[in-house]
Amino acid sequence: MIARPPLAVPIAALAGYLVLLGLVATDWPPLARTDATISAAFRSYGEDRPEFVAALRVITDVAATVPFIMIGFAAVLLLRSCGDLRGALLCATVTPLVPTLWLLMHQLLHRPRPRDGFVTVDSNGFPSGHATMAAASALVVVLLLWPRLTRGPRLTVAFLAGGFAVFIGFTRVALLAHWPADVVGGWLLALAVVPLAARLIGPAAEAAAGPSGRR
Secondary structure (H helix, E strand, O other): OOOOOOOHHHHHHHHHHHHHHHHHHOOOHHHHHHHHHHHHHHHHHHHOOHHHHHHHHHHHHHHOHHHHHHHHHHHHHHHHHOOOHHHHHHHHHHHHHHHHHHHHHHHHOOOOOOOOOOOOOOOOOOOOHHHHHHHHHHHHHHHHHHHHOOHHHHHHHHHHHHHHHHHHHHHHHHOOOOOHHHHHHHHHHHHHHHHHHHHHHHHHHHHHHOHHHOO
């Protein structure tokens, strides 16, 4: 059992992603200035607080690609063993699809990261992989739990999941691993892919389960 967001959600997210991609690719001056200003503020803050930076270095890797894939496939096994075919299929789709699409997008655009960041990463910056994985994880959790909860717990789960995605994005900017636009791009990419996958998987899972598998 999974929630199926309105089609307008992934369409709007994809449109936003493509617009942002165009602005980043053309180095649109207002966006470049905003990125530079925010990054400079975090550089100044982090240079005076090495303990803060050290803590963020540890926390940020919760949303790295390898943990995302490991947890995703563990969720597939758990949900399948519990008889939740739709949930297992969603995780089985999102777990390889999101990193693959992120990697493809990552290779399309030469986007240097902030220089002399608090972490060293020698790859293109747009979109942020950590932000993409964090947002995808948060969305999957919400879509899986939404049909099982009442209004109050739904809002709590959505708030916590959204807070996780935002916080991971914050760590990437604070560590000067990414420009803010890279993080927003990661969020939009996940918001385009995961809800669309959920919409496609619902009918597919019902067809696979057959009449005896429906509740």
